[in-house]
Amino acid sequence: MALTAADILIETIQRWGVEVIFGLPGDGITGIMEAIYRQSDRIRFIRVRHEEAAALMACGYAKFTGKIGACLATSGPGGV
Numbered sequence: 001m002a003l004t005a006a007d008i009l010i011e012t013i014q015r016w017g018v019e020v021i022f023g024l025p026g027d028g029i030t031g032i033m034e035a036i037y038r039q040s041d042r043i044r045f046i047r048v049r050h051e052e053a054a055a056l057m058a059c060g061y062a063k064f065t066g067k068i069g070a071c072l073a074t075s076g077p078g079g080v
Contacts, residue, residue, distance in 0.1 A: 006035035010043060018070045020044045020061060022054040026074025045072075 009032060013021075021043065025033050036045050048054045054071035062069030 004031060004035065006031040007038070010035040010039055013068075013070060014039070014043055016068060018043065018068050020046060020067075021070045021072050022046045022048055022057040022061070023072030024048055024051050024054060024074060026076065028075035029072060032072065 021036065023029075023045065024047065033045075036043060046057070048057060051071075051073040054073060058069030058071040060069070061067070
């Protein structure tokens, strides 16, 4: 299977040291979610109920672990 832009994105942030992504799935980021799923043995996705919560959780994660905090959100109103 050929690498997609989403696969390259996830591989790149893994090289930066990202281990956890907080976020809300949706149609606008389906490709990225599939790439995370394919690499779920190396990166963890934690689903939130609101995009703002993902940002705050990523900030708290970075503050308390010293690691990079990452969040992901979709376009539009987010997941239902």
